Amino acid sequence: MGSPASTPQEIAREAVKLLTARRLPPTPDNFQAAYHEVAGTRPLQPFPLAQLRQIAQALPERTPAQVRFKALFNKAVSRHSWDDLEKLLTQNPLASAAPAAAPEPAVPRAPSVPPASAAGSEGALLPPDLAEQTARLIDVGLPLVAADDARLREMGEELVRYLRLEQQHAPTLRRMLADYAYRLSFGVEEQLGVRQGLLGLLKQVFEHIDAISPDNPWLRQQMQALVQAAQPPLSQRRLEDLQSRLKDVIVKQAEAREQTVRAQALMRETLATFLERLAQTATSTGQYQAKFEACAQALERADSLADMAPVVQDAIQTARAFAVDTQRVAEELTELRDRADRAEAEVQRLRAELDQMAELVTHDLLTGVLNRKGLASAIDRETRRAERTCTRVCIALLDVDDFKRLNDTLGHLAGDAALKHLADVARRSLRPQDTIGRYGGEEFIIVLPDTTPEEAAGVVQRLQRDLSAHLFLQGEQKVLITFSAGITELRHDESVEAAIARADAAMYRAKRAGKNRVMTG
Numbered sequence: 001m002g003s004p005a006s007t008p009q010e011i012a013r014e015a016v017k018l019l020t021a022r023r024l025p026p027t028p029d030n031f032q033a034a035y036h037e038v039a040g041t042r043p044l045q046p047f048p049l050a051q052l053r054q055i056a057q058a059l060p061e062r063t064p065a066q067v068r069f070k071a072l073f074n075k076a077v078s079r080h081s082w083d084d085l086e087k088l089l090t091q092n093p094l095a096s097a098a099p100a101a102a103p104e105p106a107v108p109r110a111p112s113v114p115p116a117s118a119a120g121s122e123g124a125l126l127p128p129d130l131a132e133q134t135a136r137l138i139d140v141g142l143p144l145v146a147a148d149d150a151r152l153r154e155m156g157e158e159l160v161r162y163l164r165l166e167q168q169h170a171p172t173l174r175r176m177l178a179d180y181a182y183r184l185s186f187g188v189e190e191q192l193g194v195r196q197g198l199l200g201l202l203k204q205v206f207e208h209i210d211a212i213s214p215d216n217p218w219l220r221q222q223m224q225a226l227v228q229a230a231q232p233p234l235s236q237r238r239l240e241d242l243q244s245r246l247k248d249v250i251v252k253q254a255e256a257r258e259q260t261v262r263a264q265a266l267m268r269e270t271l272a273t274f275l276e277r278l279a280q281t282a283t284s285t286g287q288y289q290a291k292f293e294a295c296a297q298a299l300e301r302a303d304s305l306a307d308m309a310p311v312v313q314d315a316i317q318t319a320r321a322f323a324v325d326t327q328r329v330a331e332e333l334t335e336l337r338d339r340a341d342r343a344e345a346e347v348q349r350l351r352a353e354l355d356q357m358a359e360l361v362t363h364d365l366l367t368g369v370l371n372r373k374g375l376a377s378a379i380d381r382e383t384r385r386a387e388r389t390c391t392r393v394c395i396a397l398l399d400v401d402d403f404k405r406l407n408d409t410l411g412h413l414a415g416d417a418a419l420k421h422l423a424d425v426a427r428r429s430l431r432p433q434d435t436i437g438r439y440g441g442e443e444f445i446i447v448l449p450d451t452t453p454e455e456a457a458g459v460v461q462r463l464q465r466d467l468s469a470h471l472f473l474q475g476e477q478k479v480l481i482t483f484s485a486g487i488t489e490l491r492h493d494e495s496v497e498a499a500i501a502r503a504d505a506a507m508y509r510a511k512r513a514g515k516n517r518v519m520t521g
Ligand SMILES: Nc1nc2c(ncn2[C@@H]2O[C@H](COP(=O)(O)OP(=O)(O)OP(=O)(O)O)[C@@H](O)[C@H]2O)c(=O)[nH]1
Pocket: 399, 400, 401, 402, 403, 404, 405, 407, 411, 412, 413, 414, 415, 416, 419, 440, 441, 442, 511, 515
């Protein structure tokens, strides 16, 4: 070889010579190798276009992030750009954080996290307060979202632990958050499905109970209220109310069923015995009557004392048998009376038992709101909740104005309907967390959790406005129902009775001040 080749033509020529000298066939690969050897350069690997296109085709496209990743991959391949491919494979979160196990299913994902270099945060540390807030956010939600998913709970707890370390590495945190969010999206969807399914089931159960309920207007009304109450949105209070109403329904149903069964059994038994005795008495009386008549005829026909003697004997025997039979009937009747007495005692006992069961009922029969007993437990529950959550709870005592006059002019039934109207408007007007109950006669109590006396006054005044907007209809007549109210805050260190007495005193002040107003005590 002379002076080193410097132009491509010279290099090519030298390369051909080299192939000839080595007796190698001039294939493109051999020529390329000889060319680089002469030029003293590194042989370039050809760009594996076909193989990369094959890989691109196999890439999944189930999530928006995957679709984006595939588009970028295809673009880099079309441009034969190793640089773009390298960037894409090393910096894209989808490539670096993809779960090793199953491929990602088609679930909506949060917009993908920008590449670390783009965010300029590679290796950046999270401010401690932000880390703690994020940890709390995840920690607080875990019992709900991971209740039925042990893996999600594990991932959440791991994330919380990591966030509570002294420092967090941004790419690691990004990966952990992406994995958690990905799994969480399933968990939330599952929980929503379960919730909807349960509500549907509850509604079906209520409708079924309604269909088999005895024809009792109160029960029917309660069942309809239950079906209505089992609609979203649900709250803990609504569920407690549902539970308490369902208890009432169960007690009432048991009561109605037992009463019916007992009454039917007693009636059937008494009737059967009565008919049996009637038949017996009729038969035996008829038989004796015939015998006595036969004796009388024989006596008439008898001419002598000797003829009479057997007839008399027969008559005496018949009379004795009649007496024995009568005695037996008397004894049986006494036994029947004893049985009736025992049945009566049983009915009394049952009635006492039913009275006891009625004690368990927590809702007012007329208006459907809580009764005194239900109110007592609602107040107790809210007081304890307020203590636990360090919040305030108020009660408002409402007394309908001039109710006696309404009863006197429109009748007692209209008075009843007016109370029901008030309860219905109140139920619609009050906030979901408030509870109303009938304290007695024309008095109602509203329990207002997490409320100051001023806010409570606002709630009650809104109810007054709603009552003016929804007049009570009695036939053609529109009647305005007003009430006076006393409001007080429940204190932890006093009895409920003391608080009610204070609300009552405030309510009386409202009456004296001209009615249809609210006072705080
Ligand atoms: N229709 C009906 N009336 C009731 C019921 N409970 C109590 N009442 C009547 O409510 C009336 C209350 O009368 P009062 O205590 O004099 O009060 P008022 O007429 O509302 O007068 P003020 O309270 O001073 O506005 C009485 O006549 C009771 O008989 C009920 O369940 N139905």
